Amino acid sequence: MTENSEKKRPETIITSHVNSDFDSVASMLAAQKLYTDSVVIFPGSQEKNIRDFFISSMSYLFNMAPPENIDFSSVTTLVLVDTRQKKRIPAVADLLNRNDVEIHIYDHHPRQSLSLHQLAEKKQIEETKHKNGSNFQKEDVETNQNKLLEKKQEKDNKLQNNNNFQQEEIEGSFELCDSTGATVTILTKLLRKKNIAITPEEATVMALGIYEDTGSFTYTSTTEDDFREAAFLLSCGASISTISDLISKEIKSDQITWLNALLNEITCHRINGYDIHLSTISSPTYVQDLAAIVQKLMKIEELDVFFAVVLMENKISIVARSRIEEADVGQILSFLNGGGHPYAASATITDKTLAQVEQELLDSIEKTVHGREIVLELMSSPPIIIDSMMTCKKASRVMTRYNINSLLLSEDNRNNVTGFITRQIIEKAIYHKLDHLPVKEYMNTDFAVISTDARIPEIQNKIIEGKQRILPVMRDNEVIGVITRTDLLNFLVSDDKKKQASAPGMARAVKHAKKRNILPFINERLSPDIIELLRDIGRAGDEMGLDLFVVGGFVRDLMLYRKSDDIDIVVEGDGIAFAKHLAVMKQGRCNTHREFCTAVVILPCGFKIDVASSRLEYYKAPAALPTVEMSSIKLDLFRRDFTINTLAIRLNQEGFGTLIDFFGGQRDIKDKSIRIIHNLSFVEDPTRVFRAIKFANRFNFTIGKLTSNLIKNAIRIDFFKNLSGLRVFSELKQILEEENPISAIELLNEYHLDKVIHPGLILDSSVISLMESVKKALAWHDLLYLDIQYARWAVYFMVMIRRCPVKVIDEICNKFRLPPRQKNMVLRDRIRADDRLYLLEKSLPCKNSGLYHILSIFKTEQILYMIATAKKEEARKAISFYYTQLKDVTPLIRGKDLLTMGIKPGPAYRDIMQKVLDARLDGLVDTLEDELEYVNMINQNRYPH
Known part of the structure; x- marks a missing residue:
């Protein structure tokens, strides 16, 4: 028998990359089920657990043969799984x-x-090479020219070598590729669609591939399909216990040594705005499960990107992990003949030193890591530019108003910036009594600018090396924003995740926004009608070229699983123009408020949408009403009260459903904490103190320690003295309208805000205890399902002030500017309610008519107040009986009936009706006939014809 006749002659061969992992093995198994009569070539693996499991448990599942036992001349189809690179097969x-x-x-x-950067560099090198090459043919090149050519050639060769992976990528006649967490996910999905049966053993192997390549569904690359296909494999009988035994890779004692070695050798390289961590070590023996050690290190150090470069025996192994999409480790290691996906990759290199590999790796990272649009993230926009002829005194006020330390100056318009001036210069000018002179006299005219595509090194050089406090950002010859020294420093220390900015001011407004897509969240929690409305709003914004966001309470309540019908839209641009456009689009109406750059769109169904231009508010004095100016979404969110209210969701079609978080609102919602955005928040608007208490009460949150201290500071310094009583009442009323305001009232007492309302207000434990009775009374009323509107706040408020002298109550009402009707309700009518309650508790009427006459003069608020404050249960039951059984009783007889009976119209009618009502209340009459007979009896006894 010839050698050739002993070999297998398959038409189809299936294989994967060298150093196979569970995903590639599982994918080969799945492919074998798709391609019957195929032969699998197992490329081998360096991972011990994979080799052991394959040899001892899985080999029988495969129709497998080594390459030397295959006659390749018969092959017509080559199936590649989990790779497309020549050098890996x-x-x-x-x-x-x-x-x-x-x-x-x-x-x-x-x-x-x-x-694009690499293509441009390659083109430039090729042009240089061509130019030097032609000169070489035409001239007798001198030694220095030869050296220049060699240098260019070396650079060209290096680029060419690094980019060989492009030529090494295989083009398939058929390709099924998708960005899933594992390749076997793609193949399992195909098997399921083709109804190809999968045994429990096969399902276990395939599920193992998904679990490993998704990090048990924890890697960023994990997709919805990975979950779905894993669930399908479990339904086919995949063994979770087997998968768990193989996936859970506990660090062994010898591996701890290598973990420590990697930890000790970590170096951080700041590349294109990202921290790239790298460890380079050597080992005389093979390091088992290096990938597991790297994964453990990533968790310990909370790194975003990490490369382990390990010399083992005569080979260098690189294992890379990334948590950010900008650092595609698969592409980075492709330059070093490795491979993987954006979040996990590896490479094996021979015939090079550690130093060479480390340098080539850094070069690859430098070329591959996509730099962020750092400038757009860092800058404050719009820039605040003043006329260079403004006096130093006025310029100082502008700086104080906006809480900034540098200003750009212009002579004619915002595009022609002529210089900048700092707070230090202004203060010195004022100190020397030069406050009347224009800032032009002392401005710095020697300044640099940057474009929007500038990188951190350039920004650092111009701000730090150039000692320039404020850096204008230019686009199309227009200043669109500024970067300050504080902005840069905040960015440079942002890698320390445990640090939180504590300084007040605008610096907090330019912290990098955390962004994530929450579209699944939106689809789960909002009704289809609301989602479609939000999409329509986004489309309307796209039509006008405007960026749109839904902000504030709507987003907060969405994150808290609470229903919210208030949609607040912020427009980066002319909000009023957008509102008018949206109203036309939705066939609704639009009411505008130009003073505040806001509008309300009223849809045909009556639903209202609040629209505002993104705006900046500043306060001319503590507790004053804000002055409004146009701004960006960053500064618009910065002006808000608490971090939990600063979340925004993008509505434009591109990026719809992207949550934007500049100030840690998500974190504070998770921590159940109320925190202000900057330390002068309560100085600018003391009513925020009441709002802090309201939100803490509503959501069962705690007030952060710093925020609590600043509340006490605001009360101690008495920033409330300039606050109008109307604004205080508005905030207090909102608190009292809450479903359960008692804990809020306790906080009011704890922070001594009762004295802000009035020094004579008595809000002690006995009053707060009565609030519980109010809560029960209101709950009792609401359970009656009566269609009666009443003022919840008024019932709590009457209890709150019940221990105060009449004079104090009168002063509180006047301070709050209560309308006469409300003042009478909480003062005159409340006192009468106390008097009547006293009578009821002393002696209950014998008849229903007597109870009715005592209580009928009161509205619902006073009735509930009396139920809440009653000391005797008999009195409380009597009042409840009146409200549910007697309050709405009326006679059936009418004036025309009396006229028919021959009774002349006059005062007698009222007396008769009252007697009939009393008879009905006391059960003496029931029908209209009973009432007519009763009137006849009265008429015979007292009234002549």
Whole structure:
């Protein structure tokens, strides 16, 4: 028998990359079920647990053969799973050059491509090479020219070598690729659609591939499909216990040594605005499960990007992990003939030193990591620019108003910035009594600017090296924003996740926003009608070229699983113009308020949408009403009261459902904490103190320690003295309208805010205890399902002031500017209610008519007040009986009936009606006939015809 006749002659071969992981093994198994009569070439693995499991448990599932036992001349189809790179499939490399072989590729790794920066560099080098080459042919080149050419050639060769992966990527005649967490997810989905049966053993192997490559569904690359197909495999009988035994990789004692070695050698490289961590170590022996050690290190140190470069025996292994999409480790290691996906990758390198590999890796990172649009993140916009002829005194006021330390100056318009001036210069000018002179006299005219595509090194150089406190950002010859020294410093220390900015002022407004897509969240919690309305709003914004956000309470309540019908839209631009456009689009109406740059769109169904231009508010004095100016979404959110109210969701079609968080609102919602945005918040608007208490009560949150201290500070310094009583009453009324305001009232007492309302207000434990009775009375009333509107706040308020002298109550009412009707309700009518309650508790009437006459003069608020404050249960029951059984009793007889009976109209009618009502209340009459007979009896005894 010849050698050739002993070999297998398959038409289809299935294989994957060298150093296989569970995903590639699982994918080969799944592909084998799709391609019957195929032969699998197992490329081998360095991971011990994979090798052991494959040899001892899985080999029988495969129709497998080593390359030396295959006659490749019969092969017509090559199936590649979990890879598309030539250098990672050496066993079948010869098949790639044959035109008679179809190549089918199943992969979850994205195709690699050169960045624009790399393409431009390559083009520049090629042009230089061509120019130098032609000169070389025409001239007798001197030694220095040869050196220049060699240098350019070396750079060109380096770029070419680094980019060889592009030429090494295989083009398939059929490709099924998707950005899933694992390749086997793609193949399992196909098996399910084709109704191909999967045994429990096969399901276990395939599920193992999904679990490993998604980090048990914790990696950023995990997709919805990974969850779905894993669930399908479990339904096929996949063994979770087997998967758990293989996936949970506990660090062994010998591996702890290597973990410590990696930890000790960590270095941080700041590249294009990101912290890239790298450890380089060497080992005389092979390090088992290096990937597991790297994963453990990532968790310990909370790193975003990490590369472990390990010299083992005569090879260098690189294992990379990334949690951010900007650092695609798969693409980075492709330059070093490695591979993987954006969040996990590896490479093996021979014939190079550690120093060489480390430098090449850093070069690859530098070229591959996509730099953020740092400038747009850092800058404050719109810029505050003043006329250079403004006096130093007025300029100082502008700085104080906006809480900034530098100002741009212009002579004619915002585009022609002529210089800048700092607070220090202004203060010195004022100190020297030069406050009347224009700032032009002392401005700094030697300044640099940057474009929107500038990187951190350039920004650092111009601000720090150039000692420039404020850096204008230019786009199309227009200043669109500024970056300050504080902005830069905040960015440079942002890697310390435990630090929180504590200084007040605008610096907090330019912290980097945390962004994440919460569209699934939106689809789960909002009704289809609201979602479609939000999408329509976004489309309307796109039509006008405006950026739109839904903000504030709507987003907060969405995150808290609370229903909210108030939609507040912020427009980066002309909000009024947008509101008018939206009203036309939705066939609604629009009411505008130009003074505050706001509008209300009223839809045909009556639903209201509040629209505002993004705006900045500043306060001319503590407790004053704010002055409004146009601004950006960052500064618009900065003007708000608490971090939990600063969340925004983008509504434009591009990025719809993206949550934007500049100030840690998500964190504070999770921590159940009320925190202000900057330390002067209560100075600018003391009513925020009441709002802090309201939100803490409503959501069962606690008030943060710093915020609590600042509340006490505001009360101690008495920033409330300039606050109008009307504004205090508005906030207090909102608190009392809450479903259960008692804990809020306790906080009012704890912070001594009762004295802000009035020094004579008595809000002690006995009053707060009565509030519980009010709560029960209101709950009792609401359970009656009566369609009666009443003022909840008034019932609590009457209890709150019941121990105060009449004079104090009168002063409180006047301070709050209560309308006469409300003042009478809480003062005159409340006193009468106390008097009548005293009578009832002393002696209850014998008849219903007597009870009715005592209580009928009161409205619902006083009735509930009396129920809440009654000391005797008999009196409380009598009042409840009146409200539910007697209050709405009326006679059936009418004036025309009396006229028919021959009774002349006059005062007698009222007396008769009252007697009939008393008879009905006391059960003496029931029907209209009873009432007519009763009137006849009265008429015979007292009234002549």
